[in-house]
Amino acid sequence: MKIPLSWLKDYININLGLEDLARTMTMVGLEVEEIHVVGLPKPEGQGRQEFKITGLAWDPEKFVVGQINEVNPHPDADRLVLCQLDDGSGEITVLTGAPNLFEYKGKGRLEKPLKVAYAKEGAILYDGHKPGYELTKLKRTKIRGVESFSMVCSEKELGISDEHEGILILDADAPTGKPLADYMGDAVFEVSILPNMIRDACMIGVARELSAVTGEPLKMPQRSVAVTGPAIEGKASIQITDSTLNPRFVLGLLEDVKPQESPYWVQRRLRLAGMRPINTIVDATNYVMLETGQPLHAFDYDVLKERADGKAPTIITRAARDGEKLMTLDDIERTLDTNAILVTDTAGPLSLAGVMGGLESEVTSKTKNVLLEGANWNFINVRRTTTALHLNSEAGYRFARAIHPELASWGVELGLDRMAAWGGGQIAKGLVDEYPAPVNDPVISISEDEVTRKLGISLTAAQISEILSRLEFTCTIDGSTVSAKTPPHRMDIGTGVIGKADLIEEIARIYNYDNIPETRLAAELPSQRNNPQLELEERVKDLMVAMGFQEVITYRLTSPEREARILPDGEDNTEKTYVSLANPIAPERSVMRQNLLSSVLEILERNVRLDERLAIFEIGSIFLPVEGQALPEESNRLAITMSGKRFNFAWDLPESGELDFYDLKGVLENLLNHLQVKDYTFKPVSHPSYHPGKSAEVILDGQSVATFGELHPRVKQQYDFLEPAVLVAEVDLPVLLSLVPLSFAITPVSVFPPVLEDIAVVVDEAVNADQLEALIRQTGGKLLADVQLFDVFRSAQIGEGKKSMAYSLTYQAQDHTLTAEESTTLRNKIIKRLERELGAKLRS
Amino acid sequence: MVEKTNILEELERIKMDALSALAQVQDEEALQTWRRAYLGKSAPVMQVFSNIGEVPKELRRDVGQGANQVKQVLESALEERAAYVREAALQHKLTSEKIDVTLPGRKPISGGLHPQTKVLRRIFQIFAEMGFQVYRSREVESDEYNFELLNIPAYHPARDMWDTFHINQPGVVLRTHTSPGQIHVMRELAPNPVRAILPGMCYRYEQISARSEIQFNQVEVVAVGKNITFGDMKGTLNGFVRRLFNRDVHTRLRPSYFPFTEPSAEMDVECFVCGGKGCSVCKGSGWLEILGCGMVHPTVLKNGGYDPEVYSGFAAGMGPERISMLLHRIEDIRYFWGNDVRFRSQF
Ligand SMILES: [Zn+2]
Secondary structure: EEEEEHOOOOOOOOOOOHHHHHHHHHHOOOEEEEEEEOOOOOOOOOOOOOOEEEEEEEEOOOOEEEEEEEEEEEEOOOEEEEEEEEOOOOEEEEEEEOHHHHHOOOOOEEEEEEEEEEEEOOEEEEEOOOOOOOOOEOOOOOOOOOEOOEEOOOOOHHHHOOOOOOOOEEEEOOOOEEHHHHOEEEEEEEOOOHHHHHHHOHHHHHHHHHHHHHHOOOOOOOOOOOOOEEEOOOEEEEEEEEOOOOEEEEEEEEEOOOOOOOOHHHHHHHHOOOOOOOHHHHHHHHHHHHHHHOOEEEEEHHHHHOOOOOOOOEEEEEEOOOOOEEOOOOOOEEEOOOOOOEEEEEOOEEEOOOOOOEEEEEEEOOOOOOOOEHHHHOOOHHHHHHHHHOOOOOHHHHOOOOOOHHHHHHHHHHHHHHHHHHHOOOOEOOOEEOOOOOOOOOOOOOOOOOHHHOOOOOOOOOHHHHHHHHHHOEEEEEEEEEEOOOOOOOOOOOOHHHHHHHHHHHHHHOHHHHOOOOOOOOOOOOOOOOOHHHHHHHHHHHHHHHHEEEEEOOEEOOHHHHHOOOHHHHHOOOOOOOOOOOOOOOOOOOOOOOHHHHHHHHHHHHHHHOEEEEEEEEEEEEEEOOOOOOOEEEEEEEEEEEEEEEOOOOOOOOOOOOOHHHHHHHHHHHHHHHHHOOOOOOOOOOOOOOOEEEEEEEEEEEEEEEEEEEEEEHHHHOOOOOOOOEEEEEEHHHHHHHOOOOOOOOOOOOOOOOOEEEEEEEOOOOOOOOHHHHHHHHHHHHEEEEEEEEEEEEEOOOOOOOEEEEEEEEEEEOOOOHHHHHHHHHHHHHHHHHHHOOOOOOOO | OOHHHHHHHHHHHHHHHHHHHHHHHHOOOHHHHHHHHHHHOOOOOHHHHHHHHHOOOHHHHHHHHHEEEEEEHHHHHHHHHHHHHHHHHHHHHHOOOOOOOOOOOOOOOOOEOOHHHHHHHHHHHHOOOOOOEEOOOOOEEEEEHOOOHHHOOOHHHHHOOOOOOOEOOOOOOOOOOOHHHHHHHHHHHHOOEEEEEEEEEOOHHHHHHOOOOOOOEEEEEEEEEEEHHHHHHHHHHHHHHHHHOOOOOOEEEEEEEOEEEEEEEEEEOOOOOOOOOOOOOOOOEEEEEEEEEEEEOOHHHHHHHOOOOOEEEEEEEOOOHHHHHHHHHHOOHHHHHOOOOOHOOOO
């Protein structure tokens, strides 16, 4: 909402600077997003500029009201004229090419001199010939042999609007020689209107809020034209078919009008407020809407009469029929649904109620008699209609947020008055006013205690009443309770406990939030609980980071095609049921992801050329639709990927080799160990994304908690990866974390010396490492403190299909120093067991 | 006939020879050679011991004593010289082993948390100390929880405040804020008091640009109990903001509107970069918008299972990405989910 300062001042005295005013507005809930200066000096900020300030200040020395007394032809150029202009200090010749002066060319001294905005040499203004707003400085120059050092300005050059067709002609009473900034310098406040403050989407609304906080009285507009016409009675009637759709409908009549250009000050105000001036009739409807917040609609009365076969027209309001059509005044045929409300007459639809008028009955420059509508509409229906039709209008914006029906008659009266004042005509006596559903303005009782309980400040009933009265609530005090009746211009106050909350907000707002002292929470502390799932996830993150992994967080929105990349040859994935968006912003972000592998692989792909060693992980949700259930299952996964060099590059070290399956396996083992998860096993797994020979799953408590491996070469192909193997793992976090013990016991550290020894055995290839180790550990029992595989070796000497596995064993007792005999016995026991159960042979 | 004096002179000569040879010794190797030559089995002084049988009986005692003395002198001289040699060797080593300390160090492998995990942890920690605990809820939500129960009925003007992603399933949306968690946590705890932090991913239908994301974190704070006031909200949030930005920053509350709170406010923090003087981070205003807050709306209390005549509470919502962007002067919000290593490695 654009609020021109000069307009606002019609309704309230303002003695604040631009920034102070903007701050006052902001602190009452009318957030100022920008101050756009149109002539007034810009506030001087010392470094700090609290508000965005744009626009052009008019130097009072350089811009004055000029008076053109004579317009003469240029000796050498048809498209230029020479004006005799009085700038207050004498007459000078000014060159211009403004087409709107041509009609005065060669007419001698003008009977009615033209008032214009005159800029002197050195003035800084916008270049009218360049697109956008580019500043330029007026310099002395010669145009076609005539010296030129000053100019008469267009609205664009002054920053009022983008109008540059001709020069700006001021109202005839503009004082010649007066600095232009003093005459019509202005500033426009761009205010963001909160959804519950639609009552302030108008000049009076803003003025009313300012009045409440500054104490300056509100000056309401008065009618200026006497009502002299015959009564409206019998000239039009109204039929409201559903009062919930249309609580009120008011008509007024203005006869013998001559639509014309509105006075310049009206046009300027409309332009500054963001609307285009048309003629006195349309301008008056817009002006009153911006002034009071009540949208109006003007019909050509004679068109309506003709449609009624010369009889007095009957306006009928009703819900639209499904598929009913109407040509709106923007020349577009609209197809309606039953949510739309129509204003019709006996011949059919006239306008789309509360949103936009129809083309046929629109006022034109030829209109002689105007029937003016001020109505009130159900906000939900208007809202549904503007949404369905994607039709934004000033009226629709306001009605969709609920306007008080009380404003309708006042709006019509003011509208008729403005039309008559600017364009003549006779205002018919009286209004046709159908008001079947008056609003019951809520009366709310609120006590001192209730205010204290919610705000933490102590106000007396008298203080509460005083604050609310400033906002035009009608208050009565009964002991410590205030009873407040809502003023008839706002629809945002509820009843009962909600109404109390609404009032408390109003009290706090006017009292000023900043004046409410801060206190510390003294209310009862809830019983403290922890969030085990979150805490464990954070522990997993810390463990991953400790192992050198970078955490990533990625988009949960993806597409089936993107997820299909983790399958060989990008198998069709689109059959899968996804949680899919009805209104995606793009096809590649159309569904919620079902795996995290895709997420981390995409990040790896993006970074693969930026670092020669990459190790990343993500913890996040996947979304699995559940049959017969509206909401999906949301379950967290841990995904890990790593690729590239095993160690970081250093200038004097040899290449470290590349990360492979066992690096990732080590990471998982370490993770599980640090989570104190015991007795997990690794099993080869068949998974389409992984290399069939280099992939495994982790089995814990009989459940698969993770799969991992080297990315299948055919999957790898689908990404822009480099030569090194890509290793990936996906961990089912809820399952894994459910198996993490709440506490664990440590093994005491023995004070007795360990006995270390190495053994190497030859076994068949078919014997897996975990079988061997398990058997060694089982046989060694408590005395075998540690087992480390340190070599796997194959050779012709060992034999085809055989391998040598070398272990270093640590024997240690908690309670004594092991004797040589004890360790030898243990060693022999282990070797015998390996020979017997796995066919192992000790390698000498 | 062996003369006593001759033997003693011989010993003296052996000693002098050995000491003068020792004086020439400069390194460990020469030291060992000297030891073998002058204290080894075949060394002259040792020969005196082995040949003692050939010495006349009456002289044996004196010769033995003399040889012993020489041996002792040589041994202690050796020890002394050895210490000298070692010290000289160390000095030499220290002066010769000089490296270029400006050559680059070897980079250890180091992991790191995502900046948003760090910010969230910081927020959790500050609120945890005030008794607020983390409560998470789902991202794919029902319209009922995301809107209706939060006092945002269909076609309410406030619905304009959220550009919503709808799911191909009637009445299901991607949550536009973490506020549905308010209802979840209240319904779980009513009528007991609530102090909770609701973090998580939210979604908004927008075009992705440097300033806007379709997916973003939000953290909501909610307290419900008896006699919780607007002043308590100010105190709690001011305390949080002061701790987050590590200084005595000024804040201000501006009236605002949210359907689920009343009164509602936006909290601005005095710019921590310029101290309120005006800079590029605060766009000259000296203020930074940091969170929205308000007293829990009676309708929401009721929907959560609390009688609004008895209970009250406050709620606040903030954007952790915005906080990070301010703290680290990040100009482009797309950096967060882009995860470029050149961005990530700076944290
Ligand atoms: Zn700043």
